[in-house]
Every structure is written in C-alpha cells, then in structure tokens.
Amino acid sequence: MTLETFTLSEKKFYLRRAVEEDLNALVELLSNDPIRQAENSAAPEHRAPYLDALRAIDADPAQLLVVVLDETDAVVATMQLTVIPGLARSGATRLTVEAVRVDERLRGNGLGSKMMKWAVEEGRRRDVALVQLTSDKAREDAHRFYERLGFTPSHVGFKLAL
Numbered sequence: 001m002t003l004e005t006f007t008l009s010e011k012k013f014y015l016r017r018a019v020e021e022d023l024n025a026l027v028e029l030l031s032n033d034p035i036r037q038a039e040n041s042a043a044p045e046h047r048a049p050y051l052d053a054l055r056a057i058d059a060d061p062a063q064l065l066v067v068v069l070d071e072t073d074a075v076v077a078t079m080q081l082t083v084i085p086g087l088a089r090s091g092a093t094r095l096t097v098e099a100v101r102v103d104e105r106l107r108g109n110g111l112g113s114k115m116m117k118w119a120v121e122e123g124r125r126r127d128v129a130l131v132q133l134t135s136d137k138a139r140e141d142a143h144r145f146y147e148r149l150g151f152t153p154s155h156v157g158f159k160l161a162l
Contacts, residue, residue, distance in 0.1 A: 025075035
C-alpha cells in the first residue's frame, strides 16, 4: 500500500512500508554507504541478521521502515521511523528518524527532502512533540541538508559498542 507519492522532474516515486521482498535492495543501499560499508555486508550469506531485524521492526507498532520505489518498482531510498514515548519534556513523545539512505544516483533531486518532510508529517499524525535524528560527524553534506530542513544540531551523541 502506497503511503505517499512524490513527483520529481515529472517522475513518480512511491513511499510504502518495507516488506521482506525489499530486503536485498535495502541491504544494497546500506552497504553502498562508504561510512558504514564495513558494518553492512551485502553478501547473501550475511542476510539472516537483516531478515531478523526486518521482521522485528515490522512486528513492533512503534517502528516504521519505509522504502521509496521509482517508476520501475526499484527500491531507491529508505528510512526507519521510531516513536518513543518518554517522561522528559513533560511526557513528550519523540519520533526518531534513522538509516536514511537515497540511491547515490538520485541525490540532489529533492527526494530526500520529500522523504524527510513526509517523516515530519508522519510525526504530526502520531502526535509527537519532537522529531530527532543523529548523523555521523563525517556526513557534512547530510548536516547541511538537515539544517536546510529546519533541524538544529543541538546535542552531542555518544555510543558504546557492545
């Protein structure tokens, strides 16, 4: 089921919930990321953890993994949305946007902006108070992109690999 249709340069793109049949294309998008390439193997023998994760995401009503298809039904972009209820900020619910990927051949055409604007509207539909995301320090182009959309670099993030 199509959640949204975007038209860019007279071409149509369709945003919908990801399904298991999208897994190979999703893994390709993730593994084509030079920053995370070592973490995301596209080799077929490494697909089981991705499938387990896709199933877990799909089973959780607080999660929404979407893909964007072009007119040939090829997956050309993805992002994951997570709704997080919380006590901070007077019990505010947050929407976290992560794993945003657009096929490198389509970057700069406005698709990423359309996706992020849709995500913000999805947050409004879900009555969230705040949309948040993190971005690797090395992604300077992405930082400029998010700032153009109204996001502010307000926090420092920390990670601990387990």
